Amino acid sequence: MKKYIKYIAIPALAFGFLSCEPEFDESVSEGDFFTNGEADFSNYVAVGNSLTAGFADGALYITGQENSYPNIMAEQFALAGGGEFTQPLVNDNTGGLLLGGIQIAANRFVLATDADGNPGPALLSGTPTTDITNVVSGPFNNVGVPGAKSFHLVTPGYGNVAGVTANPQTANPYFVRFASNPNASVIEDAVAANPTFFSLWIGNNDILSFATSGGAGVDQTGNLDPSTYGGNDITDPNVFASVYSQQVDALVATGAQGALVNLPSVTSIPFFTTVPSQAIPLDATTAATLNAVFNAYNTQVLPGLAQFGVITAAEATARQLSFVEGANFITIQDEDLTDISTIVQGPPFNLDPVTAGLLSQLRQTTSSDLIPLTSAGVLGTVDQDSVAFLISLGVDPEQAALQSINGVTLPLGDQFVLTSDEQALITTAQSQYNATISALASANGLALVDASSALAELANGGVAFNGGVLTSDFVTGGAFSLDGVHPSPRGYALTANVIIEAINDTYGSTIPLVDIGNFATVTISDGVN
Amino acid sequence: MKKVLSVFVLLLLSAVVYAGGYRVSLQGNRSLAMGHTGVAVVNSAELAFFNPAGLVHLENKLNISVGGFGVFSDVAYQNTEFGTSTETDSPVGTPIYLYASYKLSEKFALGLAVYTPYGSTVEYPTDWAGSHLVNSIELSSVYVQPLFSWEVVEGRFSIGGGPILAIGSVNFNRNLSRSLTDIDGNRSNVTIDASNIPEFGFSVGALLNIDNEDKWKLGFNYRSLIDVNVEPGDGVATFANLPESALAPIDNGDFDFTASLPLPAEWTVGLSYQPNDKWLFAFDFNYAEWSAYESLDLDFLDSDGSVALESLNPRNYKNASTFRFGTQYSPIEKLDLRVGYYFDESPVQDGFFAPETPRNDSNGFTAGFTYNINEKLAVDASFLYLNFKEVDASYDFFLEADGTPAPFEGTYKSSAVVAGLGLSYKL
Numbered sequence: 001m002k003k004y005i006k007y008i009a010i011p012a013l014a015f016g017f018l019s020c021e022p023e024f025d026e027s028v029s030e031g032d033f034f035t036n037g038e039a040d041f042s043n044y045v046a047v048g049n050s051l052t053a054g055f056a057d058g059a060l061y062i063t064g065q066e067n068s069y070p071n072i073m074a075e076q077f078a079l080a081g082g083g084e085f086t087q088p089l090v091n092d093n094t095g096g097l098l099l100g101g102i103q104i105a106a107n108r109f110v111l112a113t114d115a116d117g118n119p120g121p122a123l124l125s126g127t128p129t130t131d132i133t134n135v136v137s138g139p140f141n142n143v144g145v146p147g148a149k150s151f152h153l154v155t156p157g158y159g160n161v162a163g164v165t166a167n168p169q170t171a172n173p174y175f176v177r178f179a180s181n182p183n184a185s186v187i188e189d190a191v192a193a194n195p196t197f198f199s200l201w202i203g204n205n206d207i208l209s210f211a212t213s214g215g216a217g218v219d220q221t222g223n224l225d226p227s228t229y230g231g232n233d234i235t236d237p238n239v240f241a242s243v244y245s246q247q248v249d250a251l252v253a254t255g256a257q258g259a260l261v262n263l264p265s266v267t268s269i270p271f272f273t274t275v276p277s278q279a280i281p282l283d284a285t286t287a288a289t290l291n292a293v294f295n296a297y298n299t300q301v302l303p304g305l306a307q308f309g310v311i312t313a314a315e316a317t318a319r320q321l322s323f324v325e326g327a328n329f330i331t332i333q334d335e336d337l338t339d340i341s342t343i344v345q346g347p348p349f350n351l352d353p354v355t356a357g358l359l360s361q362l363r364q365t366t367s368s369d370l371i372p373l374t375s376a377g378v379l380g381t382v383d384q385d386s387v388a389f390l391i392s393l394g395v396d397p398e399q400a401a402l403q404s405i406n407g408v409t410l411p412l413g414d415q416f417v418l419t420s421d422e423q424a425l426i427t428t429a430q431s432q433y434n435a436t437i438s439a440l441a442s443a444n445g446l447a448l449v450d451a452s453s454a455l456a457e458l459a460n461g462g463v464a465f466n467g468g469v470l471t472s473d474f475v476t477g478g479a480f481s482l483d484g485v486h487p488s489p490r491g492y493a494l495t496a497n498v499i500i501e502a503i504n505d506t507y508g509s510t511i512p513l514v515d516i517g518n519f520a521t522v523t524i525s526d527g528v529n
Numbered sequence: 530m531k532k533v534l535s536v537f538v539l540l541l542l543s544a545v546v547y548a549g550g551y552r553v554s555l556q557g558n559r560s561l562a563m564g565h566t567g568v569a570v571v572n573s574a575e576l577a578f579f580n581p582a583g584l585v586h587l588e589n590k591l592n593i594s595v596g597g598f599g600v601f602s603d604v605a606y607q608n609t610e611f612g613t614s615t616e617t618d619s620p621v622g623t624p625i626y627l628y629a630s631y632k633l634s635e636k637f638a639l640g641l642a643v644y645t646p647y648g649s650t651v652e653y654p655t656d657w658a659g660s661h662l663v664n665s666i667e668l669s670s671v672y673v674q675p676l677f678s679w680e681v682v683e684g685r686f687s688i689g690g691g692p693i694l695a696i697g698s699v700n701f702n703r704n705l706s707r708s709l710t711d712i713d714g715n716r717s718n719v720t721i722d723a724s725n726i727p728e729f730g731f732s733v734g735a736l737l738n739i740d741n742e743d744k745w746k747l748g749f750n751y752r753s754l755i756d757v758n759v760e761p762g763d764g765v766a767t768f769a770n771l772p773e774s775a776l777a778p779i780d781n782g783d784f785d786f787t788a789s790l791p792l793p794a795e796w797t798v799g800l801s802y803q804p805n806d807k808w809l810f811a812f813d814f815n816y817a818e819w820s821a822y823e824s825l826d827l828d829f830l831d832s833d834g835s836v837a838l839e840s841l842n843p844r845n846y847k848n849a850s851t852f853r854f855g856t857q858y859s860p861i862e863k864l865d866l867r868v869g870y871y872f873d874e875s876p877v878q879d880g881f882f883a884p885e886t887p888r889n890d891s892n893g894f895t896a897g898f899t900y901n902i903n904e905k906l907a908v909d910a911s912f913l914y915l916n917f918k919e920v921d922a923s924y925d926f927f928l929e930a931d932g933t934p935a936p937f938e939g940t941y942k943s944s945a946v947v948a949g950l951g952l953s954y955k956l
Contacts, residue, residue, distance in 0.1 A: 022605040022616065022944035024919060029607070029614040063714035079612045093713045110712070113775040124712070467707070467935030490708070512612035517935055518658070520708040524774040527712065 028512075034080040037508030039257050041077035044085060045141050045195035046070030047153065047187065047251070048202050048261075051495075052144025053174065054087075056481035056488060057523065058123075059095025059108035060130075060146055060174065064481075067489035067519060070142050070199065072496035076511050077197075087142040088178035096128030097173050099164060103128060104173060109482035110525040111475065119475070121482040122528040132176045133161060139193035145175045145186055149205045149235060150433075151226040151243045153186040169231075187247050191254055198251045199499060201261035201451070203244065203433045206235035207426045211266045212485065214372055214415035215422030221429065234425060237432035244433075248440045259447035259503050262434045264455035267370055267423055270474035271484035273459065275371040278327040279379050280408050287323040290409070294321040297359065301349055311338050319363045329364040330371065330379065330407040332417045337361040354393060358403075362411050368420040373474070373484040375416040379407040386410050447499075447506035454498045463494060467517035470494060478521040489519040550793070550819055550846060550876045551649040551668055551886050555598045555624045558909035558951040562897025563855020564869025566811035568799035569736065569748030573909075573953050577628035577642035577676055579797070580734035580750045581689030584630040584678035585638040589955040596909060596951020597625040604651065604887045606659065608939040613658040619650050626951075630678070640676035640691070645669065646752075647697075647792045649886055656716050659937050660704040662924060663885040664718065667700040670757070670792055674732065684743075690733030695792060697757035698724040699764075701885075705771070705778065707935065715770040717777075721786060721827065723764025730755035730792075746801045754794040754821055761785040766829050778930075779838045785830040791821040799853075809857040819846035819876030843926045844883070849876040855895070862901065867911075869895040880936075882922030887941045889920040899953070906954055913947040 026033055046052050046068075053060055054068025065071065065087050074085030090097075095108030105128070112122040145152070152158050152172065159179025163171025176182075180189050190198070209232045210217045217232025226239050251258060266272070282290070298320050306316040315338060321331070341360035344351045351359070365371070371379075383404045390400035403409045407416075434452065441448035455472070457463055458479050462471035470491070471477035474484055479491035487495060493516040500511045557575030560567035567579030574594040576583040584592075600622035607614035630640040648669040655664050673696070678689035702720040709717040732752040739745035766786040771777045799813035825842040855869035871893040877886070897911030923938040 022603055022917075022942040024605060024607060024940065024942050026609075027607065027614070028609055028612050033609070034612060063710070066714065076612060111774075111776065117775055119776060467929045468931065468933045512610060515608075515611045515613075515658075517929075518707045520710060523710075523712065524772050524776040525712050526774045 028079065032080075034512055035510045036080040037504070037510070039503065039507035039509050040196040041080060041082040043083055043141070043194060043196045044070070044074055044077055045190050045193045045198045045256075046144060047190045047198060047200045047247070048144045049148045049205055050144065050146035050486060051204060052142065052199075052201055053146050054142075054144070054492065055146045056483070056486045056492075057095065057108040057110065058106060058483040060090050061093045061095040061108055062089055062091075063093055064108075064489075065089055065142070067492050068142060068144065069492045069495040069499065070144070072493055072514055073199075073500060074141065076496070076500060076514060080509060080511055085141045086138070088136050088138065088140050090177075091130040092128065094124060094126045094128050096130070098128055098131040099161075099173065100133055101131065104132075104164070110528060111482060111522045112524075112526050112528040119524075121475075124525060125527055125529045130177070132164070132173045135176070136178050138178055138180060138189065140178060140189075141193060143186060143190040143193065145172055147172055147174065147205060148186065148202065149209075149226075150203045150240050151235065153202055154243050154246050156183050156185045158186060159184055187250050191250050195251065195254055195256040195258070198256050198258035199261060200247060200251065200258065202247070203235075203240060203263050203437070204266070206240060206433065207263070207429050208266045208485070210234045210422075211418055211426055212271060212372060212374075214418050215425075216415045219425045219429070234429050237429055237436070240433050241436040244436055245440055248444060248446075252444050252446075257446065257507065259449050259499055259506070260437050260441045261449040261451050261499060262437045263430055264452045265430060266426060267418070268455055268459035268472065269485055270472055270477070270480045271373045272370040272418060273472065274373050274474040274484060275376050275379070276327070277365040277367055277369050277371055278329050279371060280328040280330055282323055282325060282328050282408075284325040287325050287328070290321075290323040297321065301344060301359075304348070305340060305343070310340065310343055321362070321364055328408075329366065330417070331362060331364050331409070331411040332369075332407075333361045333411045333413055334363050334417075334419060335361060335414045336419065336421050337363060354390070354395075358411070365417060366420070368423075370418040370423065372416065372418060375407075375412060378412065378416060381406050383410050447502040449499045449502040451495070451498065454494070458494075465516045470516065475522055482522055488521045490516050490521050493519040550817070550822065550849070550888065551647050552793075552795075552817060553622075553624050553646060553648045554851070554873075555600070555913075555947060555949065556626055556644050556646065557594060557628070558596045558897060558911040558949045559594075559867070559899060559953070560855075561598075561913055561947070561949060562867035562869060562895050562909075562911040563811055563857060564813075564853040564871045564893065564895050566799060566801075566813040566853045566855040566869065568734070568750050568797045568813050569746040569801035570809065570811050571736075571746065574628035574630050574640070575626075577630060577640045577674070578626065578644050580736055580748045581640060581642075581676040581678050581691060581732065582687045582734040582736040582750075583748065584640045584676065584689055585632065585636065585680045585687050586736070587630060587632070587638070587955075590632045591954075591956040592628075592630045593954040594628045594909070594951060595626065596949060597623055598911075598947050598949035599623060600945065600947050602943070602945040604884075605942045606657075606884065606887070606939050608658065610938075611658075613939075615654055615657040617651055617653050619652045622648070622650055624648065630676075636680045636683070638678040640678060640689075642672070642674040642676060644672050646672055651885060651887070653884070656704065658939075659884045660716065661707045662703060662883055662927060662937055664702045664704065665700075666702075666885045667698075668790075669698050671696045684738060686735070686737050688733065688735045690731060693730040693732060693753070693755065695728045695730060695755045695757070697726045697728065697790070697792070699759075699790070705768075706930065709771070709778075711770045711772050717769070717771045719766055719768050719829075721764060721766045721788070723759045723788075726757050726759060726763055728755045728757050744803050748797075748799045748801070750797045752795045754818065755792040756821075757790045757792060759786065759788045761787060761830055761834065766827075779829060784837060786827055787830070788825070788827045790825065793821050794818040807859050811853075811855045813851075813853040815851040815853070817849050817851070817876065820848050822846040822876070842883070843881065845878055845881050846876040847878050849874040864901070865899040867895075867897045867899075869893075871895075880923060880925040882920075882941070883924045884937070884941075887943060889917055889922070889941070889943070891943070892916045897949075905956060906952065909949075909951040909953055911947075911949040913945075913949075915943075915945040915947075917943040917945075
């Protein structure tokens with residue numbers, strides 16, 4: 001028997017040696033399948049605004065932060081020497097902020113259904129639990145501060161809680177939460193995190209807040225003192241260039257390499273492209289009635305004003321009002337038009353003050369005007385304040401209601417429309433900012449990320465992925481969250497891919513992209529008030 | 530007692546995928562050691578599975594074979610485009626068998642077989658890259674079969690067979706899509722669970738002595754298709770982590786469901802040659818009718834019986850062959866040594882490679898021995914090493930909610946090692 005033991009022992013030993021672990025010839029998870037090239041991803045620090053923070057659906061919440069583009073990128077960097085990536089996570093998935101127990105920022109939007117089953121964005125119910133006075137301690141790899149403009153990043157005290165309630169506000173509640181100390185600036189904290197690699201994406205809000213306010217702010221080009229700017233103003237391009245180069249210098253001085261992300265056109269986001277400028281449906285009777293009402297204005301008042309030289313012939317044409325059966329352009333008060341309310345009360349027009357007030361800067365929108373998403377809830381509704389006002393002037397209630405339809409008989413205010421003139425101001429500033437970003441990227445040998453082109457691609461046909469096509473259509477397109485401004489997780493995944501591609505190009509690294517089909521789009525929930 | 534009980538529980542745990550598809554070719558230690566051949570080998574009660582026609586040829590009146598296997602099997606997945614990778618953390622599988630035959634006369638024998646021919650246990654890390662296809666699956670079947678064996682032509686030709694009671698169980702979890710979550714980001718998923726579904730089938734076999742010296746034997750065996758049908762009330766589908774929304778595909782909670790899974794028919798023909806008392810050679814050819822597995826379709830039912838959600842999963846398996854070779858050498862009376870080899874063709878076609886049964890073609894290398902403790906009792910042991918090549922594969926039939934296909938691609942590498950132990954008793 002003994003001499004046959006070997007026949008049994010050899011297979012038994014072989015069995016012991018055979019690995020139970022399946023192993024690839026070339027494993028992606030070990031070794032150097034993916035390479036870092038000339039870059040060092042061991043400590044990646046992302047600097048920016050809400051986009052960098054992972055803000056979405058009008059709020060900052062945990063799953064949004066987990067799907068921030070820097071976090072997505074860091075997970076891919078980990079395949080080529082990337083280290084841990086820490087974020088100043090908020091407390092919940094409700095969104096919203098508290099200051100000493102008082103709510104100071106709204107909950108997130110979710111896609112809810114109304115009683116008829118129609119989907120639409122609504123605020124998630126519940127009380128936020130993130131109190132900005134509970135400061136979390138870093139250093140953090142994600143130094144994205146929602147709401148920050150370019151010059152805010154170099155402003156000391158931007159994280160001082162006292163400044164949140166100051167008037168004007170001098171601090172940012174999101175930065176208060178994680179500033180290393182109340183007098184720190186955002187860029188100081190980013191530098192203190194000691195990056196080996198950084199990304200910088202700032203400047204969006206320098207034009208975006210002007211845009212989302214419907215151009216209610218002021219173009220501050222020529223004003224070099226940002227401390228005098230209002231919240232909705234356009235930042236002077238020289239101010240932008242100055243603070244942006246300070247930031248790049250500070251980050252490069254740490255010895256880090258990095259990527260600079262340029263600024264997309266704010267007017268190609270669903271916030272401006274969802275509500276058509278022809279948003280008013282009218283039946284034939286109503287259209288005829290309105291045409292009759294404005295007939296004298298179109299054929300006598302406007303030509304008369306042009307004849308008197310009060311307005312140009314071009315303005316007279318632009319102010320013509322015309323309604324058809326079907327979709328109609330919205331009526332607006334355009335601040336850039338001549339105010340004719342006084343002159344039409346005099347001879348030969350002799351209009352009453354109410355009508356004169358209505359006509360003062362009245363025009364219909366054209367296809368080059370952009371209607372912000374926030375106007376969607378206003379258009380076509382009857383303005384009860386206006387009704388009450390007209391009744392108080394002795395107008396018959398039925399007439400009063402007819403004359404108080406928002407966007408039709410009652411023109412929308414300037415904040416509800418981003419006119420083509422206002423768009424031009426934004427485009428001018430944007431291209432100057434982008435020239436600065438591009439120049440600093442090449443001067444410092446940094447990767448330049450063309451987010452502007454990427455967003456344009458989303459808005460014009462979309463980006464194909466495994467499982468569909470990502471577009472910037474509101475709700476259905478998949479790229480944007482329900483605030484119409486910030487990306488969805490899938491949109492942030494695309495952002496991460498665009499940045500990774502630029503980094504690979506510049507540094508010769510081979511960081512893999514992510515499969516954006518694995519990332520969520522809008523969040524559905526009926527947990528709303 | 531406690532120890533015995535826990536071993537017993539462990540044995541009942543489940544079987545693990547072990548051949549093409551979810552066929553587990555581990556039906557006897559003596560057979561496995563010879564490349565899982567046996568349709569033409571008259572050796573032990575293992576014939577109850579391999580070819581019941583041979584039971585009547587066993588020398589003793591009573592023959593019992595009982596045993597089990599420890600299956601150590603894992604699958605690694607990676608995608609070189611996106612850098613995703615994972616490895617299964619599957620528990621040790623423990624398929625078992627029990628066979629007995631009793632000779633009523635020189636021409637007639639009765640038998641009993643209990644075995645686990647189909648099963649699969651694969652556990653991926655929850656929410657891995659392919660979690661919309663499978664997070665975990667535990668599929669098992671137990672066949673219980675009374676048998677007869679009749680020598681029709683003395684010294685020449687016998688037949689055998691019997692009805693099969695198949696008891697099928699399944700527990701399966703997967704995420705509903707690649708991205709649907711509840712408000713806190715927990716992936717929406719479904720678990721289906723159905724246990725002890727009884728179904729019926731049969732097997733028949735025939736054995737021919739080719740020559741007059743009893744050296745050459747030709748065997749044939751057929752085991753029928755058994756469809757395991759889950760009817761409403763047989764099982765429970767539990768949906769979890771769906772968002773609370775009228776727009777969600779289905780509500781959270783328990784639902785009845787219907788499904789059908791085929792346990793395919795299998796033909797085997799084989800030849801054995803025993804030139805003398807020391808040597809035995811065997812060759813088996815299996816042909817499994819996997820084309821019965823066209824699609825795994827589930828209907829989830831509302832309480833009124835209407836379909837709340839359906840899940841269509843094309844499989845489109847093809848029939849598959851296995852080629853088996855084995856040799857036995859008996860240097861002394863107390864010892865039989867065995868080695869074997871087989872090539873196992875996967876029934877999975879290009880584009881249908883679903884990670885729940887991630888099997889490609891494999892080469893099996895087997896070895897083992899029997900040690901005869903005394904005239905009555907023997908210990909049987911076997912080893913199997915299955916070698917899989919790395920394979921680039923995809924499952925192309927996962928559809929997004931809007932019907933757009935989203936193929937799941939990657940490279941798979943499987944490994945499997947099996948050790949088995951059994952006892953044979955004859956009286």
